[in-house]
Amino acid sequence: MTELKYPRVLLKxxxxxxxxxxxxxxxxxxxxxxxxxxxxxxxxxxxxxLVIGGGNIVRGSQISKLGMDRVSADYMGMLGTVINALAFxxxxxxxxxxxxxxxxxxxxxxxxxxxxxxxxxxxxxxxCVVLAAGTGNPYFSTxxxxxxxxxxxxxxxxxxxxxxxxxYSADPKIDKSAKLYDRIxxxxxxxxxxxxxxxxxxxLCKENSLxxxxxxxxxxxxxxxxxxxxxxxxxxx
Numbered sequence: 001m002t003e004l005k006y007p008r009v010l011l012k013x014x015x016x017x018x019x020x021x022x023x024x025x026x027x028x029x030x031x032x033x034x035x036x037x038x039x040x041x042x043x044x045x046x047x048x049x050l051v052i053g054g055g056n057i058v059r060g061s062q063i064s065k066l067g068m069d070r071v072s073a074d075y076m077g078m079l080g081t082v083i084n085a086l087a088f089x090x091x092x093x094x095x096x097x098x099x100x101x102x103x104x105x106x107x108x109x110x111x112x113x114x115x116x117x118x119x120x121x122x123x124x125x126x127x128c129v130v131l132a133a134g135t136g137n138p139y140f141s142t143x144x145x146x147x148x149x150x151x152x153x154x155x156x157x158x159x160x161x162x163x164x165x166x167x168y169s170a171d172p173k174i175d176k177s178a179k180l181y182d183r184i185x186x187x188x189x190x191x192x193x194x195x196x197x198x199x200x201x202x203x204l205c206k207e208n209s210l211x212x213x214x215x216x217x218x219x220x221x222x223x224x225x226x227x228x229x230x231x232x233x234x235x236x237x
Contacts, residue, residue, distance in 0.1 A: 005229030006157040006211075008047040008123060010150035011038070012143065013161050015055035015084055017217065024056055026087055034161075035091045037223050038128060042097060046227055047123040049153055050130045051146035052088060054080030060138070074138035078105060081142060085132035086110065092128055099128040104136030104145070116152045123153065143197040147204040147212075158210060159226055160197065161217035166234030167196050183235045196236065205236070212236040 013034065020027025038048055054060075060077030064070040085101045092099045100122050101111040112118065114131060122129050134145040143160075150158045167189065168178040186206035189196050196202065196214055205212050213226050215233030225232045 002044055002228055004044060004046055004227045006227045007045065008049075008153070008155050009041070009157050009159055009223075009227060010049045010051065010146055010153065010155040011159050011161060011223070012146040013050060013052045013088075013217070015053035015057060015059075015080065017056075017161065017163070018052065018084055018087065019056035026056070028091070031088060031091045032095075034217065035088070035095045035097075037217070037221075038092060039095045039097055040221065040224050041227055042126070042128065044224060044227070047126070048128050049119070049123060049149065049155065050085075050088065050128065051142055051149060052081055052084045052130065052132070053142040054078070054084060056080075057083055061141075071138040074134075075105075078133040078136070081134060082107070082111065082132040085130040089130055092130075097128050098126065099130060101130045101132055104131075104133040114149075119149075119153050129153075141198050141201065143201040144204065147197070147201045147210065150210060151204065151208050155210070157227075158205065158212045159223060160212060160214045161223070162214060163216060163218060165216045165219075166214050167194055167236065169194070171195075181234050182231060183237070186236060189236055202236075209237075 020030035054077045057080035058076050060074035064073040089099045089101050102114040103111045104114050106113045119129050131149045134142050167181045170178040172178045213233050215222050222232050
């Protein structure tokens with residue numbers, strides 16, 4: 001078993017990633033692909049927690065712009081992340097991984113409430129933990145929830161799984177001359193408003209010296225490489 005530079009990881013997946021090319025709902029081929037990556041790093045001895053967005057179902061910030069009350073819209077978004085967590089739990093368990101879903105909003109019939117010490121205990125026992133319902137508060141993104149939970153469970157690194165190869169100087173899908181960074185500081189990400197995560201999430205990383213790796217989840221074996229400390233994606237520190 002390879003020595004891991006980051007033995008405990010919080011993996012942040014967007015809700016859109018679960019939809020694959022459909023853009024909405026679930027693409028179970030894509031989800032199985034992500035589950036294989038999780039299984040690979042667990043087999044290497046990593047302790048894995050996940051936070052999944054809800055953008056494939058409902059995004060609170062978007063529907064609030066259509067006239068809905070922002071607080072109600074955000075709670076709908078949180079419930080979307082719970083649906084995604086249950087779907088991902090099912091796929092992970094089909095891969096043979098013992099998995100627990102923990103939510104910031106109490107719903108004991110379907111998931112455990114998030115209790116920090118219990119979450120850490122699950123990780124120590126080799127269980128994957130899917131953390132749902134964001135922070136349980138409106139106005140906070142799932143990026144911020146991911147960093148907050150990462151700090152609470154004493155993760156060694158946050159990995160933000162995206163569809164691009166890392167942090168660029170501009171959107172590479174629009175600007176073909178955008179530069180890919182190997183490493184970048186929290187301060188430069190905030191000053192350049194590079195859109196890696198929202199400012200609250202980056203500030204939390206900076207204040208707690210929690211490294212963030214942004215990588216392309218569609219590259220096979222890349223999460224494993226990142227946890228070994230190999231130079232993949234962009235390291236924000």
